[in-house]
Amino acid sequence: MIRSVTHPQTKASHRAHTRRYQRAWLIMGVVVVVALFFGVSGYFNTVSWPALLEAVLHTTYRLAIAYAIALILGVSIALLVGWSPFADLFFPVFDVLQNIPSFALIPLFIYFLGYTDVMIILFAVSSIVWPILFAILTAIRSAHKDLNDAATIFGAQGLRRIPFYLAPLSLPAILTGSIVGIAIGWESVIGAEIIASAGGFGAFIKNASATGVSEAAIAGMLAILVIVFVVNRVVWAPLLAESSKRYAE
Amino acid sequence: MTLVLSRVSAAFADEEKDVSALKEISFSVTKGGFVSIIGPSGAGKSTLMRVILGLMPHSEGTIVRNFSKSAMVFQNYALFPWLSTLENTAFGLRMQGVPRPERDRIAREKLKEVGLEHLEHHYPNALSGGQRQRVGLARALAISPDLLIMDEPFSNLDTITAEALKADLLKIWRDYGMTILMVNHLIPDTIELSDQVIVMGAHPGHVEKTISIDLPRPRDVRGPQFFKHVDMLTEIVRKVS
Numbered sequence: 001m002i003r004s005v006t007h008p009q010t011k012a013s014h015r016a017h018t019r020r021y022q023r024a025w026l027i028m029g030v031v032v033v034v035a036l037f038f039g040v041s042g043y044f045n046t047v048s049w050p051a052l053l054e055a056v057l058h059t060t061y062r063l064a065i066a067y068a069i070a071l072i073l074g075v076s077i078a079l080l081v082g083w084s085p086f087a088d089l090f091f092p093v094f095d096v097l098q099n100i101p102s103f104a105l106i107p108l109f110i111y112f113l114g115y116t117d118v119m120i121i122l123f124a125v126s127s128i129v130w131p132i133l134f135a136i137l138t139a140i141r142s143a144h145k146d147l148n149d150a151a152t153i154f155g156a157q158g159l160r161r162i163p164f165y166l167a168p169l170s171l172p173a174i175l176t177g178s179i180v181g182i183a184i185g186w187e188s189v190i191g192a193e194i195i196a197s198a199g200g201f202g203a204f205i206k207n208a209s210a211t212g213v214s215e216a217a218i219a220g221m222l223a224i225l226v227i228v229f230v231v232n233r234v235v236w237a238p239l240l241a242e243s244s245k246r247y248a249e
Numbered sequence: 250m251t252l253v254l255s256r257v258s259a260a261f262a263d264e265e266k267d268v269s270a271l272k273e274i275s276f277s278v279t280k281g282g283f284v285s286i287i288g289p290s291g292a293g294k295s296t297l298m299r300v301i302l303g304l305m306p307h308s309e310g311t312i313v314r315n316f317s318k319s320a321m322v323f324q325n326y327a328l329f330p331w332l333s334t335l336e337n338t339a340f341g342l343r344m345q346g347v348p349r350p351e352r353d354r355i356a357r358e359k360l361k362e363v364g365l366e367h368l369e370h371h372y373p374n375a376l377s378g379g380q381r382q383r384v385g386l387a388r389a390l391a392i393s394p395d396l397l398i399m400d401e402p403f404s405n406l407d408t409i410t411a412e413a414l415k416a417d418l419l420k421i422w423r424d425y426g427m428t429i430l431m432v433n434h435l436i437p438d439t440i441e442l443s444d445q446v447i448v449m450g451a452h453p454g455h456v457e458k459t460i461s462i463d464l465p466r467p468r469d470v471r472g473p474q475f476f477k478h479v480d481m482l483t484e485i486v487r488k489v490s
Contacts (some may be wrong), residue, residue, distance in 0.1 A: 146327040149304055153321050154388065155344025164344065168331040247330045248374050 028229050035222050047219045055204035056223045062117060062200060063189045066124035067182055073125065074132030074181075075174060079162050082140035082170075091137060098130035102188060106195055115198045124188040128181040135177030136170045143169055172243040179236050186228070250315055251396055251428040252278040252301065257310035259293075259300050260453075270453035271297055273310065278396075278445075280315075281426050285433040285443040287482070289490040293454030294432045298398050301430070316396040316428065320389035324401040326381040328373040334360065334384050335369035341392035352391075359387040363417060379410035386414075390421065399431040403438065415442065419467075436486065440478045441468050448482070450489035457489045 038044060081090045106123060113119035151165040193202025201220055208216035254277070260270040271293045278284045286294050299305040301312065302319060320341070328337050335356050336343075342352035360366045363383040373381055382402060389397055402418075403411040415438065422429055433439045439446055443462050450457040460482070464474055 144325070144327065146323045146325055147329070149299065149302075149321070150323060150327040150329070152304060153302060153319070154341035154392065156340075157344075160344065164340075165329075168329070171331065246372055246374060 024229060024232065028225075031222065031225055038218070044215055044219050047216045049219075052204065052216060052220050052223065055199070055201045056220060056227070058199055059189055059193065059201035059224075060227060062120050063124060063182070063185050066121045066189065067128055067178070067185055069121070070125045070128035070132060070181060070185075071174075071178065074129045074177065075136065075167075075170075077129075078133045078136035078140070079166050079170065082137055082166055083159075083162050087137060087141060091141070094130075094133060094137070098134065102127040103191060103195070106192060109192075110196055115196050117198075119196070120189055120192050120198055120200070123192045124185050127188040128185040131180040131184065132174065132177035135173035135180070139170050139173035140166055172247050175236070175239055175243055179232075179240075182231075186224070250277050250313070251280045251282070252315065252430070253311075253313040254301070255311045255313075257300065257307050257312055259296065259305065259307040261296075261305065271300065271307070272453040272455045274454070274456055275310075276447050276456055276459055278428055278430055281428055282444045283422060283429045283431070283442055284445045284447065285431050285439045286447045286449060287433050287436070287439050287486060288449030288454075288457070289451050289486075291451035291454070292449040292489075293451075294449060295400055297449075297454065298400050298430075298432060302398065316394075318392055318394045319396040319398060320392055320394035322382070322385045322389050322397065322399040322402045324404055326373070326378075326385045326405075328381055328384055328388070330373050332372075333369065334365060334371050334373075334376070337373065337384055338369075338387045338391050340388060345392070356387070356391055359390045360384075362390065362421065363387045377410075378406050379414060382406060382414060383417075386418070386421075390425070394427060396428045396430065399429065401432050401434055404434050411438075418442075436479055436482050437470065440464075440475060440482060441470050446482060448485050448489060458485055460485070 081087055102123065105126070109119050109123045109126075113122065147169070151161065156165040189200065190202040190205075192198065193200040194206050195202075197203050197206065201224065205217040205220050208214065208220070255275050257274045258270070258272050274297060276284075286297065288294055296305065298321070300307050301314075302321065303314075329340065332340065335353060338359055339347075339352040339356035342355060347355070357366060357369065360369055363386050365380060365383050365387065368376065368380065373384070376384065382405075385402070403414065406414065418429075419442065431442065433442070440462055446460050446462060448457045448460070449455065462478060464478065469475060
């Protein structure tokens with residue numbers, strides 16, 4: 001899972017995201033039709049829906065907590081580093097760190113934290129935090145020199161620079177970083193659950209596939225798709241539309 | 250004197266261009282004066298503004314800053330996109346800790362002076378270039394500067410918009426009695442506005458010539474005296490570029 005996220009906050013990527021969301025409606029429609037067809041044909045009759053629901057909710061819960069921690073961590077570190085005069089120094093260091101494949105570190109997580117929620121959550125944090133951190137640092141570093149000067153001249157100096165200038169400046173980057181981070185987060189949580197058999201949706205599809213019964217796995221994937229789609233439509237798409245409008249030149 | 254520069258040099262590596270530098274810049278700006286800086290690109294005009302404001306260090310020479318507060322108006326406006334017109338205008342006051350009712354009152358006053366009181370809830374992305382520059386001017390005026398630095402404030406605006414803003418700026422300058430230091434790129438504008446013109450040359454940036462414009466105000470921009478000055482300045486600028 002090596003993924004270098006360089007400029008997720010650019011206007012072009014904003015537009016790309018917006019386009020992608022429009023297309024998502026179409027894909028979602030197809031998914032729903034396929035699911036209904038399967039459902040009507042009796043394909044899902046063997047699926048244990050309570051177990052699936054529990055597994056999906058468990059995974060979603062882990063991801064939500066992991067995202068919240070990664071958001072706080074990523075935003076604070078990025079703003080502090082971006083505020084300090086050492087941003088250029090830290091950037092290559094972070095770049096090396098984020099390129100360490102997180103799954104290579106999973107034995108360490110398991111060794112120290114066991115097969116627990118905490119292990120899964122902290123493991124996911126270690127992969128979600130990077131896109132958020134990089135998006136913000138890139139936004140701060142690439143801010144127009146005049147805007148920086150304006151902030152300084154009109155008094156956003158010292159620590160006040162963070163809440164009054166750097167944080168609002170980074171808002172679009174926090175959004176795009178979050179969207180990429182959560183996408184990576186799903187992979188990390190489910191991947192870790194599969195590897196560690198630590199409950200949740202990952203362990204659910206692992207068990208479902210091991211016995212050759214894949215109806216449950218397919219039902220589960222459809223459930224995840226619906227959650228991802230709803231969260232994107234309800235949370236991210238409106239925020240993204242608003243921010244790309246407001247922050248456009 | 251509001252500002253005195255004596256043999257000021259500065260050197261730095263610019264990522265985008267080559268090495269820009271300022272070499273032994275000397276001039277002084279009278280209190281309440283309108284001084285323009287004109288010169289080819291690469292003369293370090295913007296760099297000089299940043300050095301004067303203390304945003305960039307200078308390596309040699311002395312700068313006497315005999316003003317209590319400076320503000321700046323930018324070529325590309327540099328408004329904060331996340332703040333409304335009113336909030337942008339009140340930004341400097343907010344940073345000074347002025348309470349909200351007071352700073353909103355002052356900001357509204359300044360917006361009225363630049364003719365934008367009806368747009369206080371708009372965000373920069375909903376404003377035209379001319380309106381944005383007026384917000385930039387209102388933001389600068391709000392902190393009551395005694396030195397106003399303007400870096401090519403009209404160069405992104407169309408002629409009609411620029412003419413209107415220029416007239417308003419002259420009125421504001423008369424009313425406030427502040428000192429204005431403006432980087433300019435049009436010779437007629439420079440002659441119309443300034444008491445004093447500093448012509449800079451490039452590579453490295455240096456002061457080529459300082460000239461006084463003592464035409465009476467308000468200036469007749471179609472009279473022979475005006476054109477004589479335009480000719481004279483054109484001749485000087487041609488030599489350095």
